[in-house]
Structures are given as C-alpha cells and as structure tokens.
Amino acid sequence: MRDALQRLSGxxxxxxxxxxxxxxxxxxxxxxxxxxxxxxQQQQGEEAALSRLQAADILARGGSDAQAxxxxxxxxxxxxxxxxxxxxxxxxxxxxxxxxxxxxALEATATLDDGTRLDDSQxxxxxxxxxxxxxxLGDHLQAVSMLLQAQRNSGDDPRxxxxxxxxxxxxxxxxxxxxxxxxxxxxxxLTLAQLRLQSSGDPSAFAAQIDNWRSAYPAHPASRNPPSExxxxxxxxxxxxxRIAVLLPQSxxxxxxANAIRHGMEVARQSLADAGQSAPQLDFIxxxxxxxxALYAQAxxxxxQVVIGPLDKExxxxxxxRSQVPLPTLALNYGNSASNQAQGLYQYGLSAEDEARQVAxxxxxDGRRSADVMVPNNDWGSRVLEAFRQQWQARGxxxxxxxxxxxxxxxxxxxxxxxxxxxxxMLFVLxxxxxxxxxxxxxxxxxxxxxxxxxxxxxxxxxxAPNEDNDLNGVMFPTIPWELPELGGVDSLPYADVYxxxxxxxxxxxxxxxxxxxxVDAFELARRLPLYQALPSSETQGATGLLRLSQDxxxxxxxxxxxxxxxxxxxx
Numbered sequence: 001m002r003d004a005l006q007r008l009s010g011x012x013x014x015x016x017x018x019x020x021x022x023x024x025x026x027x028x029x030x031x032x033x034x035x036x037x038x039x040x041q042q043q044q045g046e047e048a049a050l051s052r053l054q055a056a057d058i059l060a061r062g063g064s065d066a067q068a069x070x071x072x073x074x075x076x077x078x079x080x081x082x083x084x085x086x087x088x089x090x091x092x093x094x095x096x097x098x099x100x101x102x103x104x105a106l107e108a109t110a111t112l113d114d115g116t117r118l119d120d121s122q123x124x125x126x127x128x129x130x131x132x133x134x135x136x137l138g139d140h141l142q143a144v145s146m147l148l149q150a151q152r153n154s155g156d157d158p159r160x161x162x163x164x165x166x167x168x169x170x171x172x173x174x175x176x177x178x179x180x181x182x183x184x185x186x187x188x189x190l191t192l193a194q195l196r197l198q199s200s201g202d203p204s205a206f207a208a209q210i211d212n213w214r215s216a217y218p219a220h221p222a223s224r225n226p227p228s229e230x231x232x233x234x235x236x237x238x239x240x241x242x243r244i245a246v247l248l249p250q251s252x253x254x255x256x257x258a259n260a261i262r263h264g265m266e267v268a269r270q271s272l273a274d275a276g277q278s279a280p281q282l283d284f285i286x287x288x289x290x291x292x293x294a295l296y297a298q299a300x301x302x303x304x305q306v307v308i309g310p311l312d313k314e315x316x317x318x319x320x321x322r323s324q325v326p327l328p329t330l331a332l333n334y335g336n337s338a339s340n341q342a343q344g345l346y347q348y349g350l351s352a353e354d355e356a357r358q359v360a361x362x363x364x365x366d367g368r369r370s371a372d373v374m375v376p377n378n379d380w381g382s383r384v385l386e387a388f389r390q391q392w393q394a395r396g397x398x399x400x401x402x403x404x405x406x407x408x409x410x411x412x413x414x415x416x417x418x419x420x421x422x423x424x425x426m427l428f429v430l431x432x433x434x435x436x437x438x439x440x441x442x443x444x445x446x447x448x449x450x451x452x453x454x455x456x457x458x459x460x461x462x463x464x465a466p467n468e469d470n471d472l473n474g475v476m477f478p479t480i481p482w483e484l485p486e487l488g489g490v491d492s493l494p495y496a497d498v499y500x501x502x503x504x505x506x507x508x509x510x511x512x513x514x515x516x517x518x519x520v521d522a523f524e525l526a527r528r529l530p531l532y533q534a535l536p537s538s539e540t541q542g543a544t545g546l547l548r549l550s551q552d553x554x555x556x557x558x559x560x561x562x563x564x565x566x567x568x569x570x571x572x
Contacts, residue, residue: 033058037071049079053088060095066396069095073104082117086126093129099395102136103365105129124154132163137365138560140170144179148186151221156185158225165227168193170541172492188213188220204240205277207233232535239530243281244523245299245327247309249288254311260512261311261332264502264519271498280306280527287311292318296326306526308332319345328529332522340552346532348525348555350480350518350544352380352430353387355456358478358559359428360391363454368425370398372418374439375430377404384430384456400424407431411438412445419446426452429475433461437471452476457483457559462510466567476572478559480544482517483510487562487571494541495520517543525555 031039036055040048052075059068072092077085089111096105109130112123131146144167151160168189171179176194181187192213199206210230214223222230246265248258265282272279283302287295287310299307307329310316317335319325324343331347340347363371371392375381381404389399401421405414418427427443429436436459443451457479459472481493485503493499502508502516521542531538532549540547545557562569 030058033062046079046081046084049075049077049088050084053080053084053091056095057091060091065095065098066394069099069101069104070396077111085111085116086118086122090122090125090129093126093133097129097132097136100136100361101365101395102133103367105133105136109133120153124150127153128160128163131167135163135167135170140167141175141178143167144171144189148189152183152185156221158221161222161225161227164189165192165222165229166539169196169229169539170546172488172494173197174489174492184217184220188217188222191217192222204236207236210234229531229535229538232531232538236530236534240278241280241305241527241530242278243283243303243305244526245302245304245307246282246284247287247295247299247307248284248311248332250286251288255288257515258311260508260515261519261522263508264498264516265308265523267501267516268495268498268520268523271495271501275497282523287315299327306330306529308522308526316347320347328533330522330526330529332518334554340554346525346529346549346553346555348518348522348547350514351557352384352456352458354557355478355559356384356388356428356430357391359454359456360388360395360397362476362478362561363426363428363452364392364395364397366452368397368452370400370424371426371428372401372403372421372424373399373428374403374405374414374418376407381430388428407435411435412442415439415442416446419443419448423448423451426454429453429455430458431455432458433469433472436475437468440471440474450474460562460569462513464568468567469564470567472564473567474564476561476563478561479569480514480517480557481560482513482543484560484562484569487560487569494543495524499543514544521547 033055036051036058040051040055043051052071056068056071059071069092072088072095075088077088080088089108092108093105096102096108109126112118112126112130118126127146127150131143131150134140134146135143144164147160147164147167151157151164154160171193173194176190176197179186179190181190195209195213196206199209210233217223246262248262249255250258262284269279269282283299283304285295285298292310292315296307304327307327309332311332313333313336316331316333317337319329319331320335320337320340320342322342325345328344329346331345333349334347334351373385373388375385385402392399401418401424403414403418429439431439436455439453453475455475455477457477459475459477460479460483462483482499485493485499490496490499498520502513508516521540521544524542525540525547528538528540536549545559547555547557550556561572563572564570
C-alpha cells in the first residue's frame, strides 16, 4: 500500500505537518542516535524522553522509520513539556504515516484534544496529520472533513489541495451528501467532486467541465492552484481512448477466465453507451495462437490506441523484460520478474499478494506483533507467504511459525503442529472456504480460544452462507467492493449500473462475478491510461478495490474490510 505521505506530488504536506518543528542546520556536530539512546539510559523523566525523541528524529531523517517509530512509541508524552509533546506528536504522526500505520498516527494527534498549548500553526499541522491518518485507515469522509478544517484554518493554503482531492475521490455520491458544507471552500470542493462522479469516470468528459467550475469558483484554492490530477486532465482532452485491442485466449486452460473478463468489459462498455457517454470500441484478438509481436501487429492494424492483455503470466513476463512495448498496454497479470522494465507496460490483476500485504498492515495497526501463518504448499502459497512476511517484518514484527499445508490433508494435523510451537498474537490464513471453515473448531479443540484470525478474500465463497460459514465467525478479511454490496448499499458501489446488470444474470456464478469485476476495471483502467502516463499518482475507485500504481507500473489494490458475524460478512 502506498504511504499516505508518498501520494503527494510537488510540495508535500510533510512541510505542513513538520513546519517549524525542526531547527535549521546545526553549527555543532550532531550526536549519533546510538549515543543519544545510551545517554537516555542514564537520564530520567523529560530529559530521557527528549534524548530519545532526538534519536528518533535522527533515525527518521536517515530513513530508518521502523526503528524511529519503535522509539517514539516507547516515549511517554506525559513526561514532556507542551513544546516537547507537540514535537513528539508531529514526528510520530509523520513517521507512522510513512509506515502506513494510520492508527498510531491518529493516536499521536490526541494532542489536539488533551489541553496541550498549541499555537494556530501547530493546530493546523496536527489537523492535517489527523486527516491523513483517517485516510490511511480508510475513513475518507472523516479525512476530508479534517483536511478541510485544516485548510480553512490556514487561510485556504493550496498545499492541502492534492490530499483533499485524493480523499474526495474515494467518496461515492451518498457520502458526498453527508459531507458538511458550511462555506465556499467546502461547497467548491463538493461541487467539483460531484462533477467527477457525473462524468462516469470519463477523464475527457470531466476535463471539459473543469473550466466551467473554475469560472464559478475563481477564488477557490483548487481554482487558483488545481490539484495535480486536474492539471493533467486538462492536457488530455485530445487524447481520449476510442479504440482498444483486447488480447485474450479463446481456447485453452485460461479461456473460462478470459470469457468472464470479456463479459465484464462488454457490459461496462454497454453501460457507458446506454448512458450517452463516449464508449471506446473493443476489438477482441485471440491470443491463444501466434506470438506476441504478431498480436501487436494485428492490434496496430485495427487502429488500437491501447492494448488490454495478455492474460498469460509467461507472456507478461516476456513483455516486462523488454525496454518498451509497441502500444500502451494493460496486461491482465503480473510477470515473474523482480520489476517491470518495459516502458508503456502496465500490469493489473487480482493479486493475492496485494491482499497479504494489506493483511500485514491491518494486523500491525490492530496491535498484533507476532504471527503464525498457514498457506498451501504450492507456488501460490509461497508467493503469498513471502508478500506477507516482507510487509509484516518491515513493521518490526515477527513470524513465529509457518505451516505449508497439504489442502487434502486433515486440518487437525496442521493446527496441532502450529499450536505445539506456542501461541502467537494472530493467525494469517490463505485457504478456500471448505478448508478455512475447519480451522477455528480445531483451534478450540486444542484449547486455543479467541485467537485473532486474518485471511485473504478467498475465505469467502462470494455469497452469504450462514450455516456453512458459522465457524468462520470473527475471521477478518479484505475483499472487493462488489462482493459485499450489503455493507454500503448497491448505489454506493463503483459502477453500480454495471454491477446490477451482471449480478442479476442468473447464468453468472458468485465466484465468476469477481472475474467479471476484473474485466470492468480493466476496461476502465485502459481508457484512463493516458491519465496514468501523465500522472502516475492518480487513483481509481474500481469494482475490485482502490487501484494505485506502484513505481514500476504495477497496479496495486486496496480493499475494504469485512468480518464474519453470525456466519455472514459484516462491517468490522
């Protein structure tokens, strides 16, 4: 998951949060962090806390955020004067946000409410930090409200624009209606966000409305200094994607998945056309025969501006090892290489590794520090294990025991082996529903009660089954928005009309709806590729999650969370 502070472009809110916190260049040599920590061992009270705070500051400036955050978490801010407490709060919030630890960042901003003396500038910086913390925790409505409060109190400082817009873009129409609108600042932002929704995600249609909005709100900070995304959009009005070539296999082992992806694309395109929106033409090319260069030649001959595909992992690996691709391309899988080298190649898929990293972040934010892991003994399990382990250990946490289980073997055998090695703070599971349903009863049999269990979305079969899933009660998991419409209502879903058309089709199984959703998002991402080329920090709220680009043009998904209660998924 991308850091909250790293989403910013240009002058970042780090300057807002930490402004006035650190001094200028020192004329004397700064002690090392180790020396300061040793010194703190010989000190008491505020003196010791200040030495540790200075050590954490040095480590954070040197890029050792995990170590810095560990030190900051062990400082009792009550031992500090008001000035020291503010410095601790600002530094803790900034480092926690860089570590994707929204909960710690939010707790640090309690200085806003505990009677600590704050000047106006300090209050604004802490409000900004609180807004970013809410955003990192997925509470985008609260994030917008707090960031707007900070911007309002700062005299409409435009440095807030990128973050306000990023959080607004996560809200649906119903949530926008709940946003407090007391003045011209919030009214302008609200109107702009509503225009974005009304454009049905069409960058060209939205760009055409921006100038009218700026005429209506000439004094608004987003009019005087537009967010980066709006600036990029205005330069893309003549680059609308009107023709897309889709490389999918029509035979072979991937054809069933390919057909579901295709159906999602076609329904998404038809929904746009029926709404009177510009809908790119789709040319489907059979990728099961012919080499990749011949497929590109066919796409070029058809007049394609963008290519979707291939789906095959080996073909994607071949492409990402090139220096560039002939046409801007959205591959429907992730290659095996360490990084994507090919200019113009973007990668998107339903990666379980994304979910494993999100589980690690969520569990760490929930205060878990040690984990056992259960994954199948195959390549899929190994990749998911490694993704979880890297993210988990980057937060300074430990993996105690790992079980690479045989899906055909008794669950009791795997659980008994894990429990003999001691009890961790949590258990991370990668398993399909029939296997996952047996884990909690076996834990209870071995005397382990109330162990927090986190899983990937594969733990849920895609439709409520209270009788079968009752033994999953308490299990937390991330999943795509389309799999849990009951959490926010169908109208709040991304591409709600497309969801209604697909979910009402009795021939589509619940397990295939996720693949249909992938096709919908692939179609939407493909027609936005010019925007992502111009502004890689852009985000898309898709049917399969919040989609963001990594540094090597691989899309990562951020998913909403659910927990099983009474055998059915519910909001945590």
